[in-house]
Amino acid sequence: MSRRVGPRRPTQVEIAQRAGVSQATVSLVLSERADTTVSEETRRRVEQAIDDLGYAVNPAARALRGMTVKTIGVYTFESVFPVDQRDFYHPFLLGVEEEAARLGYDLLLFTSANTTRQGVYAKGRNALLKADGCVLLGRHISRDDLARLAREGFPFVFIGRRNIEGVDLSYVAPDYVAPTAGLVEELVALGHRRILLLRQTDGAEPGEDRHSGFLQGARAAGLSEDDLVVEYSSGAQDVDTGRVAGWIRAGITAVLVEPSEDNATGSALADAAEVAGVRIPDDLSVAFLGSAPGPTATRIWTSFELPRVEIGRSAVQMLVRLLDGDADPPLQLLVPCTDIRGNSISRAVRR
C-alpha cells in the first residue's frame, strides 16, 4: 500500500481561515442539515471561500467519523463486465447499477477478489469494508463467508436464497416454489399423472424450493405420492437415451427439469428423446423450472423466466434500507417469476 501522490487538497481549516470562521462552522455549512443554525452572511462567506479554493470534502475523513460514503459494493466471483452478453449474471448487475444510480450511490466492484480467488476474507481480512454495504452475487460464494459477514454485522444483501443455520441472512431471490407448483397443477389438468422431477445433485436451495413447489403443486392437484418421481442429474452426461426410454417404460408422461448452470441438461434431454424416438410433447411433456435452452425454430420450451433486472434493483433497495437504519436484517424477498408458455407440454397420452 503506497502513499498517495499529488499536491495536498484544501481542507475545512483553510476554508475557515479564508472565511474568518472556525472549522466547525465550515462543517456546519456543508452539512445541510435542517436543525443547524448558521447566519446567512456567514454561510455566504464560507461558500465563497469553498468556491475560491476549490474545496472538496475528504471522503476518507468522513468515513473515519463513521459516516457512510454512498458506495455500494458488488461482490461476485464472475467477471463483472462479462464478455458474453448473455451471461447469466449480467441482468442482475444491470438492475443493481440502475437502482444504485437512481439512489445516488456509486458502485464498488471487487474485481481484485476475483483474481485472488480467496473469497471475501482474502488474506484473512475483510475486503468489503471499503463500501458502506454490499450486494453479493453468485453460486460460488462460500456459506462460511456469508455466515461470518452476517455475524460481524456487515450490511449486505445476497442475491439468491441461502438458508444458514443460526444466521440472519438478507436476500432477494426468485420464487421457484409458486411457479413450479403451478406447472404441476397445469400438467395434472392436462391429464398427467406420473410426473418426474429431475433435480440437480448440488442440493442447493433453488433445488429445494423447486422440490417444495413440486410437492405442493401435486398436493393441491390431488396427486398421490406414488405418482411423483424424483431423480437427480449431475450434468448433461447423466441424461442419455436409455434413461429417457426408461421413463417412458415407467409410465412417466411429464418431466420437470431443474436447469443446470450451462443449460446442458436441457439440450441433452432433447437430444436423447430424439434418438429414443420419444416425441416432445406428444410422448413426453417437458418443462424447465427456470431458464430454458434458447428457443429453436419449432420449439419454445415451457419454462419460466427469472426477473433478474428486477432482483438486482430490489437488492439495492433492500441494502439501502439497511444502511439507512430503516430496518434490521434479515430482510428477505422472493420475487415472482414470469411463466413462459411454450409448446413443449401437451395433453397426456393414454398408453
Added chain:
Amino acid sequence: MSRRVGPRRPTQVEIAQRAGVSQATVSLVLSERADTTVSEETRRRVEQAIDDLGYAVNPAARALRGMTVKTIGVYTFESVFPVDQRDFYHPFLLGVEEEAARLGYDLLLFTSANTTRQGVYAKGRNALLKADGCVLLGRHISRDDLARLAREGFPFVFIGRRNIEGVDLSYVAPDYVAPTAGLVEELVALGHRRILLLRQTDGAEPGEDRHSGFLQGARAAGLSEDDLVVEYSSGAQDVDTGRVAGWIRAGITAVLVEPSEDNATGSALADAAEVAGVRIPDDLSVAFLGSAPGPTATRIWTSFELPRVEIGRSAVQMLVRLLDGDADPPLQLLVPCTDIRGNSISRAVRR
C-alpha cells in the same frame, strides 16, 4: 450522509491489548515492509490476536493517513453495464476491469454522477476523490472538468486524445494518424489522385488526427495539395445523392470517411451512392477512418479497428504508474489500430 450502522469492528488498539504490545507494533506487523524489525515471537502473538478477533484494517483510516486504497475510479457518462453488448464503450471497460483485477485494484464506478448529469464536479465538489485515481471515458466529458482535474493534481488517465492549452493531460488513445496515412498511400498506389476527406464538424482531436494523417500520407505519396479535398459533415442528413454526384463530377475517385458516433454517415453515403448510380468501389473507393458500419452480405468496408480492450488495459497500467509515483503526468500513449481489408476500395478508373 447518514451514520454507518452495525457493531463496531475491532481496532489495532484492541489487537495490541490482547497481544500485550503497543498499537504501533500491530501496525508494523500488518505493514509487511522489509525494513521493519519485529521479533518472530511478537509477530506470532499479534497474528494470533488478529485471527481471534477477526480484525480487518479500516480503509478509511488508512486513506486518511494518505495511503492509497487500491481503488481505481471509472468515470463515464454512458451506462456502465450497457444493455447493448455492441455498445461502443463496452470493450474499453472490459480491458479496464481485466487489468485492474490483474494489478489488484478494485473498480469504483461513478454511476451516481450519470444520473445527476453534473459532470465531475457535481455540486461544486469533486466526486472522484473516493478513488486513488480515475480512468475517464467518453466524448461528453467536459474539457473544463479535465483541465481542472489536471490542475488540482488528481491522478487520472483519459481514454481518447485531448489537447488542452497549458494542461498536462495523461491519455491513451488510438493512433488515427498512421493508419490514415497508410490508407492514403494505398489509394495513391491504386492510381487515385483526387481524394476526399469527409470530416465530422465537431472539430475534436480524432478529426484533427485523421486530417494530419491524410496530409501526411498524401505528402509521402507525392500527391500535390491540389488533389486533396476536405469536406465536412455534421451527420447523415448532410450526405445525399446530390453531394455524391458532385464528388464524381469533381473527379474525386476515393473518399475517406471519419465515422460519426452512430455510424449513420457511412450508411447514408452507401445509400446515396446507390441512388446516384455510383458503384462502390468501381466508381468510387470508400474507406472508413475507424469503425465501419457492420458488414453486409456483399460488402466488407475497408476500415480499421480500434484496439479498445487493449486501450482499456493500457489506461489502467498508466494510471497505476502514476499512482505508484513511477512517473509524472503527462503520460501519453497512442495504440496502433488494425487494418481491415475490405472490398470497398479498388483501382482508380480513368475517366
Added chain:
DNA sequence: GCGATCAACTGATACGTATTGAGCCGGGAG
C-alpha cells in the same frame, strides 16, 4: 570498562472531518 551500535519496541502525533457542550451577545420578561 565504556562508548557505540543495534534489535525490538513504544509514545506521541497528524491526517480531516462531524459533533457536542459551552460561551457569547442582545433582547425581552419579570
Added chain:
DNA sequence: CTCCCGGCTCAATACGTATCAGTTGATCGC
C-alpha cells in the same frame, strides 16, 4: 436590575491508522 432564552459560533474531541523520534537492554569493539 436580574434572569433567561434563542441565535450564533467555537474549542475540543474522537474516529483508526502509519510513521517518526525516541527509549530500552543487550552486544560489540577496543
